[in-house]
Amino acid sequence: GAVVSQHPSWVICKSGTSVKIECRSLDFQATTMFWYRQFPKQSLMLMATSNEGSKATYEQGVEKDKFLINHASLTLSTLTVTSAHPEDSSFYICSASWDYEQYFGPGTRLTVT
Amino acid sequence: RKEVEQDPGPFNVPEGATVAFNCTYSNSASQSFFWYRQDCRKEPKLLMSVYSSGNEDGRFTAQLNRASQYISLLIRDSKLSDSATYLCVVNPSGNQFYFGTGTSLTVIP
Secondary structure (H helix, E strand, O other): OOOEEEEOOEEEEOOOOOEEEEEEEOOOOOOEEEEEEEOOOOOOEEEEEEEOOOOOEEOOOOOOOOEEEEEEEOOEEEEEEOOOOHHHOEEEEEEEEEOOEEEEOOOEEEEEO | OOOEEEOOOOEEEEOOOOEEEEEEEOOOOOOEEEEEEEOOOOOOEEEEEEOOOOEEEOOEEEEEEOOOOEEEEEEOOOOHHHOEEEEEEEEOOOOOOEEOOOEEEEEEO
């Protein structure tokens, strides 16, 4: 099956700093990738749909200026959490669709102190 | 109405029991359906796709009922290792994927 990687897997940062998370499709090209956030004991929440070569589509309530998404190539999408605050601490997961199925990255656990 | 609705549970069942989850969807034109499993603090992993004719993989059986717009997952002979959250996913078209909130299953020794 298709493989999606995510980096870093775990990051701790200070409040006010920015954090970049990378999502890569390793063995296929992904024109569309998805970014999710999951708080403890809650379901996945779609944040945005990332389209290669164009602007991301953000879900209602997600600040596009705070969560910057760049999908510069067919195998890489990045999510930058700008000016992170403790309430941004969460599990961030990306996924990519291939052959009508979704494949998830292993997730990035962000802790903002 | 939500695109996908799923009973969050939790379901607590003894080892060896049979347990079933249902998930309803609102878009009658939806084409693809999936069940994912998510372990605590891990990413979701595809458990099985759901085909119109129903499909079985070992102890797991997935079925689709288009008339009533729901999909189901049946787990027979539950194992302790089956404890996880089970997510149903509906793909109405193209690159849209809608997730249920997940059903928590705990298999008790």
